[in-house]
Structures are given as structure tokens and as C-alpha cells.
Amino acid sequence: MSQDPSADRTTACADYLDKSLAWMTSKLFLEQKYTEEDRKAVTTIMNNLLSSFGERVKNVDFIDEDTKGLIQDKLDDMTLRIGYPMDTPDALNATSLKAYYDGVEITGSHFSNVLSIRKWYSELQWKALLFPVDETTWPNSGVHSWVANARQWRERNTAIVPAGISQSPLFDRKAPPYLSYGGMGIVAGHEITHGFDSVGRHFDQKGRLRDWWSQSSADAFDNKTQCFVEQYSKVPIIGFDGVTAKSENNETVYVDGANTLPENLADAGGLVTSYDIWKKLDDECPGQGLPGLEEFTRDQLFFIAYGQIWCSRLTPDQAAVQDAHAPPFARARVAPQNSAAFLEAFSCKQKEPTCELW
Numbered sequence: 619m620s621q622d623p624s625a626d627r628t629t630a631c632a633d634y635l636d637k638s639l640a641w642m643t644s645k646l647f648l649e650q651k652y653t654e655e656d657r658k659a660v661t662t663i664m665n666n667l668l669s670s671f672g673e674r675v676k677n678v679d680f681i682d683e684d685t686k687g688l689i690q691d692k693l694d695d696m697t698l699r700i701g702y703p704m705d706t707p708d709a710l711n712a713t714s715l716k717a718y719y720d721g722v723e724i725t726g727s728h729f730s731n732v733l734s735i736r737k738w739y740s741e742l743q744w745k746a747l748l749f750p751v752d753e754t755t756w757p758n759s760g761v762h763s764w765v766a767n768a769r770q771w772r773e774r775n776t777a778i779v780p781a782g783i784s785q786s787p788l789f790d791r792k793a794p795p796y797l798s799y800g801g802m803g804i805v806a807g808h809e810i811t812h813g814f815d816s817v818g819r820h821f822d823q824k825g826r827l828r829d830w831w832s833q834s835s836a837d838a839f840d841n842k843t844q845c846f847v848e849q850y851s852k853v854p855i856i857g858f859d860g861v862t863a864k865s866e867n868n869e870t871v872y873v874d875g876a877n878t879l880p881e882n883l884a885d886a887g888g889l890v891t892s893y894d895i896w897k898k899l900d901d902e903c904p905g906q907g908l909p910g911l912e913e914f915t916r917d918q919l920f921f922i923a924y925g926q927i928w929c930s931r932l933t934p935d936q937a938a939v940q941d942a943h944a945p946p947f948a949r950a951r952v953a954p955q956n957s958a959a960f961l962e963a964f965s966c967k968q969k970e971p972t973c974e975l976w
Contacts, residue, residue, distance in 0.1 A: 857933045
């Protein structure tokens with residue numbers, strides 16, 4: 619049966635409008651899937667994670683005290699963008715959205731729509747040059763409200779956690795905290811850590827690209843991160859069926875530990891940072907277990923929730939596609955090897971983390 623070519627055109631047109639007028643379509647998503655209570659709960663988690671990361675920085679021994687102070691300053695200045703923009707535009711306010719997209723004319727012609735949107739966006743960018751930087755804006759791509767993703771905006775020292783990733787099973791404000799901290803909390807901690815990974819650490823608290831660490835701390839950081847490069851580079855890439863990826867020369871393909879370093883550092887930092895603050899909260903007010911899963915401790919359920927983030931079904935060739943991220947299976951398996959809490963929770967034979975940074 620041949621496929622209707624108009625279906626592809628319909629999808630392409632809808633996809634373009636969805637991305638180009640993303641805050642408009644976000645309103646529909648937010649009204650159904652996100653509440654003010656959700657936004658406040660995620661904001662609390664983010665603030666807890668910032669505090670947790672700061673505590674870990676205090677305890678590292680390879681960074682001098684002056685540099686630790688500068689890192690804390692950057693954490694204190696880190697802006698949080700939670701859920702959706704509330705100013706430019708307010709993604710839940712029809713009047714604000716209408717004013718923001720003023721000039722865009724949508725017709726039955728995809729070609730005309732593209733021209734109108736591009737003209738509007740070009741004018742929007744030119745107008746921005748006439749005024750000081752609007753610190754309330756969100757990026758216009760990649761992290762719209764309905765997107766199941768998050769981001770560290772290095773040039774703005776801003777962590778962004780849209781409503782789209784704050785959904786079950788990664789986050790549910792009514793679920794036990796170990797599930798939300800083991801899911802969305804780790805993703806949010808990942809973005810905070812990006813501000814201090816092998817790329818992010820070069821951006822200071824104002825988002826300026828410069829050397830602001832002491833030379834001794836910078837050198838020690840680079841030495842520490844080499845462990846992660848070597849660790850991931852030893853991981854062979856496998857598909858969902860357990861088959862190892864092979865090159866054209868029939869050689870085993872391994873994770874690119876150097877290219878994926880920033881993401882691997884962020885995974886490690888997000889995992890330990892989120893665990894630390896969850897464990898502190900759980901010690902103060904122990905959460906309940908899950909019916910039918912009484913055999914697992916709350917600590918184990920925290921890490922199981924982390925593993926579920928990376929559920930995927932990739933063939934060996936798909937998993938071997940080069941990316942800034944390690945394949946999902948590697949992110950699920952390797953990062954816990956660098957968590958002392960994971961090794962203890964599951965009584966692993968390995969007693970010490972393979973690599974440690976924060």
C-alpha cells in the first residue's frame with residue numbers, strides 16, 4: 619500500500635509551525651500538563667540541587683579555597699528557568715503571546731507562512747540589538763515548554779528545566795521523592811553540573827569566556843577528568859540485543875571518551891548531587907516504599923529510577939552514531955560506577971568509585 623504523500627507534507631508543515639511558533643503551541647501543552655504547583659515543586663528541587671552542589675564543592679581537595687569561592691559565586695548567580703517563560707512572552711497569557719508574535723500571518727500556504735515567520739524573527743533579532751540584553755528571555759530553540767529536555771545556557775549562567783521533562787515518570791510531585799530526585803532531579807543536577815564541566819568551567823559567573831580558576835586548580839581538574847576519558851573509552855558499544863557494534867574493518871567500536879567528556883562529567887555530577895540532597899531530605903523525613911517492590915530499599919529505588927531515564931531500544935549501528943553524549947546504555951551503567959552510594963546500596967564488589975570529580 620503506497621503512502622499518501624500529503625501526509626508527509628502535513629507533518630512537515632505542522633512540525634515547522636510547532637517549532638517556529640513554539641510558545642504559542644506551548645500554551646496548549648501547559649494548560650493540560652503543567653500546574654503552578656508543579657513549577658514551584660521543580661523550583662524547590664532546583665534550589666536544593668544548587669545547595670547540594672555547593673556542599674560538594676566545599677569538600678573537594680583538588681581546588682584551592684579562592685577558586686572554591688568563585689565557584690560558589692557562580693552558583694549563587696545561576697539563574698533558573700523553570701517550566702516556561704513568564705515574561706517575554708508569558709507562555710500562558712494569550713495577550714502576551716499575541717503581542718510577541720505580532721506581524722506573523724498564518725495562511726493556508728506553507729511557503730507564505732515560512733516567509734512571514736522568518737521576516738518576524740529577523741525583525742525580532744534586529745530589535746534586540748537596540749536595547750540591553752533581556753535577561754528574562756528563553757532560547758528560541760531546543761528547550762520549549764513541551765520539550766522533554768533541559769539545558770545549561772553557559773553564556774547566561776542559566777539552567778533551564780522546561781515543563782516537558784517535568785512529567786511522569788521522571789517527575790511527579792505526588793510521588794515519593796526518591797523517584798523524582800532519581801529521575802528529573804538527576805537531569806536537573808546534570809544541567810547545573812554543566813556549568814562546571816570541561817567546557818562550562820571556562821565560563822565565569824557572568825557567562826564570560828575567560829580563565830577565572832587558579833592554574834593549580836585548573837591543572838588538577840584536567841588531571842581528574844582524564845580518568846573519565848579513559849573509563850568511557852573502554853566501554854564497547856552494544857545494541858539492545860546485546861550485539862557489539864563493529865566498524866567496517868570488523869573491529870569493536872567503543873564509546874568516544876574524549877568527545878563525550880562534558881556530558882559524562884555532567885552525568886556523574888548530577889547523580890551524586892541529586893542523591894546527596896535526596897538522602898538528606900529522606901533522613902529528615904523517610905519516604906514510603908512502593909507496593910510490590912518491598913524487596914528494594916529506598917536507596918536502590920533512587921538508582922533504579924535513574925536507570926529508567928535511559929531506557930532505549932537502539933541497534934548496534936544506531937548506538938554507535940557519534941554524538942556529544944555516550945549511548946544511553948553506557949550512561950545508565952557507567953555513571954553509577956562513580957557513585958559511592960550506588961556501590962554501597964547494591965553491595966557491589968567494587969568498593970570505591972572508578973572516577974571522582976565533584
